[in-house]
Amino acid sequence: MSGNITFTMLKPDAVENNHIGAILQKINEAGFRVRAMKYTRLTPEAAGQFYAVHAARPFYADLVKYMSSGPIVAAILEKDNAVTSFRDLIGATDPTKAAPGTIRALFAKSIEANAVHGSDSDENAQIEGSFFFSALERF
Ligand code: IDP
Numbered sequence: 001m002s003g004n005i006t007f008t009m010l011k012p013d014a015v016e017n018n019h020i021g022a023i024l025q026k027i028n029e030a031g032f033r034v035r036a037m038k039y040t041r042l043t044p045e046a047a048g049q050f051y052a053v054h055a056a057r058p059f060y061a062d063l064v065k066y067m068s069s070g071p072i073v074a075a076i077l078e079k080d081n082a083v084t085s086f087r088d089l090i091g092a093t094d095p096t097k098a099a100p101g102t103i104r105a106l107f108a109k110s111i112e113a114n115a116v117h118g119s120d121s122d123e124n125a126q127i128e129g130s131f132f133f134s135a136l137e138r139f
């Protein structure tokens with residue numbers, strides 16, 4: 001059975017380019033409710049930890065640098081079938097391959113600066129949500 005929680009970050013490019021409002025509107029229009037949210041910034045150490053699963057990939061060092069380059073918005077979102085539904089809403093990792101109308105097709109700058117993160121499994125949604133929020137910060 002699929003869960004009703006996913007985790008997202010609006011990445012530094014989305015914040016820098018003033019897309020917070022437009023992206024949150026898309027998320028709300030798609031039926032997601034915000035359960036926790038914060039405007040924050042990752043240290044290089046925290047970004048490295050968050051993306052540790054990609055440590056062996058050639059783009060890891062650049063990704064860590066980019067994800068700690070400016071503020072982000074982190075949020076826990078709720079909807080039925082949240083993980084799959086949100087991955088559909090954001091589109092493919094590479095914005096040139098993302099379906100028209102998806103958040104990455106609309107707002108991403110590049111395969112790296114691709115506007116938003118979305119958890120890829122229920123388990124990772126829990127792990128990633130806990131990376132940013134305590135139980136008391138979830139509503
Ligand atoms: P996802 O965010 O669509 O799940 P992942 O493969 O988990 O994609 O990669 C994590 C993040 O690493 C991507 O969102 C993107 O910011 C960055 N990334 C992935 N592939 C590349 C690449 O080939 N070059 C540069 N950055 C990449």
Ligand code: MG
Pocket residue numbers: 118120
């Ligand atoms: Mg991923």
